[in-house]
Amino acid sequence: MVLYAHTPNARGEWHSLEVHLEAVADAAGQLGEKFGADEVCRALGLVHDVGKSNPAFQRYLADCAAGTPSKSEPHSAPGAAACQTELKAFALAVLGHHTGLANPEKARDDIAQAEAEAVGHARAYARLVGVQSLDAACLPPISEPLRCEMFLRMCFSALIDADRLDTEAHFTPDKTSVRGGYVEISQLAQQLMARLAKLPAEAGHQNSAVNQARAEILSHCIERADDERGAFRLSAPTGGGKTLSSLAFALNHAKRHGMDRVIAAIPYTSIIDQTADVYGEVFGSHNLLEHHSAFETDDGSESQNDKELKRRLAAENWDCSLIVTTTVQLFDSLFSNRTSRCRKLHNITKSVILLDEVQTLPVELLLPILDALDQLIQHYGCSVVFCTATQPDFTGLGSTLLSEAREIVPAPERMFASLRRVQYERIEEPVSVEQVAERIDVERQALCVLNSRPDAVRVVRACRQGDDLFHLSTLMCPDHRKRNLKKVRERLHNKESVRLISTQVVEAGVDVDFPFVMRDIGPLDRIIQVAGRCNREGSLPGLGRCIVFELVDGRSPQGDYGTATAVTQTIIAERQDDFDALDAVQRYFRERYNYSGAQGGKGKEIQGLRRRLSYQDVADKFKLIPDDTVQMVVMSYDRKRGEAILASAKWVSPRALFRQLMPLSVSVPVYQFHRFQKDGLVCEHESGAWLYEGKYDELAGIGTGEERDPADLII
16 A cells, blocks of 8 residues: 655645655755764654554545545654654654654653554554664764754754655645755855955055055955864954955855855844845845845745745755845754754854854853854854954853954954044043033034933934934834935935934944944943944044943943943943953953853753753743834824735735835834733734834834833844
């Protein structure tokens, strides 16, 4: 009797179980070969669907094919139960190949509850296909539980991808034909070097100190690309040309060591857009995968062209040579238990990972993050590059490899000194909102950054009103912020008067260049980021000015932000005007991590859960962005546009609708959302979207009276 894995496809062909298992075993084995797990992954592929040999499951498939589907018959638990003696902990992969990796306790319960008859059929079929006990020599030593945890994740990833690809080839071979075909690393490296060769001619006679420094940084990146794989630091001042220089290192390094891809992981979507634009100009957008929630082409319809489909399919498993993504997408995938997130993990192996603005990684999650990076380097053929103007000091956080990362640019302190474009000043006594506003109003072009949204609103209302006054805050719709930024850039370019009052949202990779900036006292790395928006191109005859002040009755986020601010106050009180000196930055991170308990807390708890293979609990605990906000569509901002998008809800997928509404939306804390509900300002659309019907201020956005550290730009 022929057994089947899947119902007939459009051509009326059934999918043989034997053929499916062999195909998945072969594919999983090939994927696992990259990290020395070919035998393990092949074994998982060979038995992952043996639970489908149960006659009850075969009847279920027949009913589905006949158009009269009966109650679904479980096959994962019987399959895992049938093979747990041979697979041991790896039976978790078989059990979770549809539902995700479970905690051991849940897995034991599910396996124990599998029907004896179904398990018997699965065991008999497993023997028929040749299930064997895993060779201990192929596995990490049990004395290294964190290494075992990551190894199982990677094997699970290879199984998921192989299974999904073979199933896709059966049901939708047209998708399979669209996959792949991306330009390889060697060709990308060649294209980039050809583009870089043209830069001196394009710069013309602009032989400024900034351009000289950029050329020197680039030269070092190309030269050091031949170094052995491992951990690197690219310590370059803001405006030092890190985007192309880091890519030059990554592509040439990958080419030199036969690596498969370059992954640029970036914390803010604003920086992602800029980076993807730069990459796209060099290679064409079709040769890179931009993967984050704000960039999706799938509208849920059937009208996708091959280019859009190709991009969406590549996003499923990261089968592309050059990827631009968010740090959230990268690390949430590394610690997720969901099949859709884990599927791409095996393609992170043999990659150069560029971590931009690495100082933004949450302190409480540094232990698991650094351990994962350490393992990727030691056991999965990766190199990691920390790119930032404010390099963290990871000493004492568990990874000697990362704390001793090699500097790509030698003597970075010399580079920072030669590129000094800003004079730091500190106002000793706290100042009022009115005093800050007066100081801004006397400047022709000025940027002021506050710690909280309410404080920013207070300052902007205290300033002299006029068409040259602008405000940026996450209480404003993204579309509104984008419009304001465009006007600000135009006025800066035309040398017109412009005053910008902002929350920390402007620090998130927003490319502006003011001669004068002010920053409410906060974390040192944030102050340096704001200073990077001052005299960015070195075009002033002298130094730009960055004034640090403390606002009377100012509101500042607590937690790690408050700790970092306190550390900063101590450090800058002892210095003159070199707040961005490398020794100051290193001391800042050491003390911040020490006082914030980076070696304990949630990070330590997650590491303990990983040692116990508690994959579900790890996924629940590991959140780069706390899911304690609610997104609301602000109808009073652009009602006509909002109603037009909502009218299309029945024809597009929920995810596509969500993405289309993002430019008109604002996220608020859950407790604030409940207040809006109580006041009758929020209603639910039939699509599930929450609509905010309160007032929208053209200057300040929606009014909550609450502040929040605007890390909501991280997607």
